[in-house]
Amino acid sequence: MAESSGPLDEGTGSRRGRKPVRPDPESGPVALLAHRLWELKEQAGDPSFADMATRLGAAASKSSLAAAARGSTLPSWETTWEFVRVLAVDRLGQDLDEVRREWRAHWEQAGIAGDSENEARMPEQLPSEPPGPPAPNISHRRSRRLAVLAAASGAAGVGAVLLAWFLTFGGDKPQGDSTAQPTPAQSSTPRDDSVFERDVTYPDGSVVTKGSNFDKTWRIRNAGTVPWQDRYLTRMNDTPCRAPKRVGIGPVLPGESVDITVRVRASDAPGRCKIFWKMTDEDGTPLLAAKKPIFLDVTVA
Template sequence: MPGPEAVERPVELEAFMAELRHLRERAGEPSFRRMAAKSGAVSHATLHLTVTGHRLQPWETVREFVRACEGDESEWHARWQEVSRALSHSREQADADAGADADAGTEAETAAADHADTEDAPGSTRPWWRSRWLVVLAPAAVVAVLAVVAFRITSADGTESADPQAMVYEGDASKFIRDVTYPDGTVVEPDSQFVKIWEIRNTGSVEWRNRYLQRIDLPIGPEDCATPERIPINHTFPRQSVQITVTVRTPSKTPVDCKVRWKMVDSSGRVLMPGYRPLYFEVRVRK
């Protein structure tokens, strides 16, 4: 029987990984550690996930895999984009199917609606006090809902919308998913290099094209972690997740704590979601 990976992976992703494995074979099948050493930007474990994981890795990772195997970057980038679009289309179709199922409603919801209709029907025997309590409690419920909305606005995390009116593009939205590498509080060596990867999701209705993360705590000092000022975000469709990679150099001084913050911008440097809190990473530099 096929293993769980063969069952769970989309066909497009499985075919793409098979092509990458074939590229590695043609390059003499170097070890992933040797490939990581040749790349200098990603770990051997990340390269291994490129051909064994359950999701399409970001182009930055695939590019390092291709470079280590001396493949044609432009050719592989075109293949990667094609697979990314196909996977996005499959996810959109799955979401649409799920939405259709949700519209049908559950038996419990239908029963509840029927029950409500029965209670409101002429000649029903609903106790008089229920209507009075509804009148009394309705204003309180409205106040409670407004309080919840206000709390979400003031206490949203790094990538959840704080104020929809502040969006440059109507329908733009983002959500932080996870730290793929180096979660906050990780201890790292001084004067060393590591690769930070986040995963975020396009939860809005706007495609992300030509977008970047712009570092906002500039200029940097001798006790700060050094990074590029701007890092690219791959083209991301609505409801699609994307991984963003940045190479970080730690300061030689220790002990210090590095916290680097970023905002999503367009090619002109315009902040696209000013109502959002920054995306960031935080590491502890220790010997």
């Protein structure tokens, strides 16, 4: 029977009417993490992935959330946290810090256990040492030359003896091994990367007073090999809460962490305030395209 070509369900990405298969938690650490995500999703009322990415405000795409729940590959921590945050914190009202610690441990354990399984499947194989070149047959050559020396000593006097001596032993000096000249080390390709470390102030879900001014601070680390100069956090969206269009970063050397602070004015009406920022150069060109924006997420009351 041919498969149905009906429309896809917007929440799961599967064909409408087909319930996605929950991964078997016994099949591996990544599948176990996905199984836990499914359980959380059901506890929160089983919203669709599309609703999670739009109405519930997850800073991750519908497809990324769905992929995290399939359990085939380990999702990024950012995607995992957005999956968990909108359900456990925003929907179920659980404590943000406790939820973050618990799920960070689940996510890290899935990554560590997954790496261990891969190493177990691929035992280290030491390359066999190539055989050396065959030793020259010096004894045969030396015997032949001694015979030449003996014949010369009986036939041609001292000069012939000296010549024969040179021919006999002068060529026995071993030739030096041809040693490959060291090649200069290849220069490593510059790598631009960042790591979000933590919210220094006003973690997600914090409550602020209507019309108040407050300073939001994040801590990020230069995890690449490129120094950061003339870089900014540029605001990506508009909300009732007001914030500058961009704030400066750095300079920051590779391996260093930096605190970035934005002054925000809360809206005059109660509600949720979520503002996204992305790292750009001084012309506003986005950098680190693979990285998700960092954001402020507070409740105005």
